[in-house]
Amino acid sequence: MTATRLYGNWLRPKTLNVRGLGWRGLLAVVGSYFFGLALLQSAPKAGLSLLLACLAVTSVAAIRVNGLGLGETLVGKGRWWWAQTSSSTRFLAVRSGSWALPGALHGTQMVPVEIAGRSYGAVHDARARRIAVTFELASTAADLTDQQDHDLSVGRWERWLEGLGRRPEIAWVNVTVETSPSMGGQLRENIHGRLSLFGPTDCTDLMRRLAEVSPTVAAKTTTRLTVVFDLRAWDAQVGGAGRRKGITSYLPVLDRSITSLAASLNGCGVSVLRIASADVLGGLVRAAFDPSAELQIELALATGERELPRWEMAGPSYAYEMRDHYVHDGATSVSFVWAQAPQQLVTSRVLDALMRPGQCRKRVTVTYVATPTHEAMDVATAQVRWRWFAQMIARLPIVGRATTAADDREAQAAEQATREVAAGAGWVSATVTATVTVLDPDALPSAVAELEHAAGASQLRLRRLYELQAAGFLVGLPVGLSLTELARRWSR
Template identity: 25%
Template sequence: MSATRTNSEPQVYLGGRAPRNEGVMGLSGPVTWFILGTLIISLLVLMRWGLKVGAITGGVLLLAVVPMVLKRHGLTGYERSLLAMQFFGALRRKENIYRGGLFSEMPGGKSQLPGVLAPTKMYEGEDSAGYRFGMIHMPKTNQYTIVMRAWPQGDEAVDRGLVNQWVGEWGIVLASAGLTSDIEGIVPVLDTVPETGNALLTQARAITRVDAPALAKAVVFEGATEFHRDEVQLAARVAITFAATTDERKKDPGAQAVEIGRRLPGIRAAIEASGVAVRPMTAAEITGVVRRSFDPASQLTIERAEATGDDHGITWDNAGPISHENKWEEYWHDGGRSVTWLMSAGPKSAVDESTLRRLIAPHPDLPRKRVAIVYRPHRAADAVKIIDDDYRNAIVAAQNRNRGISSAAAQIDVELAERSRDELARGHGATRIGLLITVTEPIEADMPRIDALVGDLAVQCQLNIRRCYRFQDAAFAASLGIGVLLPDHASMPSALTA
């Protein structure tokens, strides 16, 4: 993105754009070659067996091409069909249902994390500044994820120049991640949950003397117990996923923990320069967040233990739900009913730093709402190739469309692609951006109303969103910000993608 004003004025940024592939109708390379192949086959059949057989062959091949051309929310017809087949196959095998706990068939009566999180392991290390940090290992992808608690400062009573500087510093964080060889993703998570009042009660106890007057103690504790009613608290965190780049780190989590511990203070300093105070979360803190997300009823117990400094006693291999069921458009887990949406298209117009404010802010009608923004920086060499290819494709599109509105739109695409090249030459990075929204409510909740509320918030933020049909459980796990990067777990052949 690029700023369009001076540093002392409100800045507007160009929204992200997807690199275009100017094949047949803008389709991907494999699809383009498939279409060309159907034309060649039809012509050969026509020359060999005549018009009738050639027409029949061409019609059949055309029907095979149509699902690739017709896209909805970025998915081809083949993608939607294959996803549906996989989902119904899982239903038939009852793989969408999970039961854990003492009376289940799980080894040791554990409540292990289900689905894509099942193979993960939790480790703990210490960085060079002396902070303990939890480290989640995803063996399938050889990835390690650390999570940091975050306290955004907000922009109230802050000079415009400082706000612009914070935005610029965050851009430096993302660009710097692309210069490394092992940062796979950076995922800020804005999580809202009902306010329990535990923290306020703990503070009230800490400042109240045993011999204080009864009336004074009554006033303090009454305020602490009454203040949190109908309130919603915001808990922010930032997850960073690293790829193990050596055989030693792939096999030995301890070696990866040493590497992360060496770099973590520098990463913290870079993020804090963008106006967000951060601290590494311990293994126990991460486990508590995960358990609370799967089992909303456990929030009070976990917060009480953390407020008093006690151990909540939940281990990583026991942090999952007692039961869960993945449905077509919902995810049921331990008395909770969650729905996750993903961003299918970002803002088409210019944006500023407050574009997502209404979506991430606490909402009284959506007390359990989680917004995860997924940044996946491209490697520096890959970014150059992607931007250059996009520029060439934009020029080809402009040359092919020489009249009317299409021509004007194509020319704008060329200008945007050229600006991206200029920004890359100045040291900016190229980053893939995704966004997930998860809302958790009781089983009896009015989901159509919640769907309307979330849709309205998305429209206000210039976002196009859609439900994560057929993979609600995986999307729920991805929005937690604990190392699940959905494209790395895709089951879709690349030849069928748009």
């Protein structure tokens, strides 16, 4: 009997941080602490005041608000205040007689790519000099696959992610699993719209019978992989003349990279159905902002009889961001980010509960950022070094604290990761975001509770993205955005 393969020891990226203080603040406090001890000998009152000030600073810095340090919380409050002051939390699509996209989507453009008989769409962000291409995937049914084969597919997926560290043109990849309840009438409309009048009578009768007995309520699950390319990595290949011509000069290089990536996904537990076209990308974005239009968009894509909106009109007609939710075209969404990975060893199916369809529309996105191969060892070693230094500072009186079992576990996990990187493994960072969307605002509390329960069953701890709801929503769209990058922006 083959033993079940287990996974664990995820590391949260760590810099020097003791009681909420970074290395600059910690250096100032430690220096003041030793100076206070020396001053205590000659001027007891002044020395004691300085030591008490050090204690006060470390106590305040240790305060946590919604899982964040006090400094991070104050910076977030500052960004939110600035967004409200500049009215960037409210969006109207019609501006000066033209249609615009919201937030980070503003300024992006859809680039149709037609090379070597292939046709697909790419979302180009000229300001960031990045371009994103989305693969539509079909995942292998895990319940119909032998556990050993399933673990082999997971291992190949790990190697695929590590291989991104050898491709400097790839900034990051987003893997999104989107589930939504769908009415059984959608299946009936799709079948009746595609039946041929010249087909065999027995076959058409069978299809009509199948549509009649289909369930009235069903669920739809889609999986997609968005690869974000950094155009600056191709500047040398394109040359100065090519750069002056614009994005079209980069498309042949982009297509070659896309072809090799699609081929390398074989054996990773998924199969590439197609590369999303410009119409599909626009439809996915429009349906995310306006879920009530999803049926009409899918029928338009299936039949081609209806005209889909241009990319500039794929966004919402209006949207406004509140501190704990995001309202867009009559729908309301709440976004979360993971605050803690599973603390114990788990199987490869640990996320099944989170990915399973629920009562409401749900979108779970995992953003993978691969560290360049030549930097992986330095990053892994830095994690061990920072933890060792933090433990050393933690032993000091006043500024220190007692070492916990969690600290020892993290130190062991960091050392294990360093040994694995030394043996040839890569270093990949991951961020999980989840968004739930409802049409009825009264159903929002139950939808949030369902999502949090599913995350708990998957042994994840989620944190609501207070004051970053619009960013959390946009990350799950097939446009190639990263929450880490959006969280640093002061503008919406």
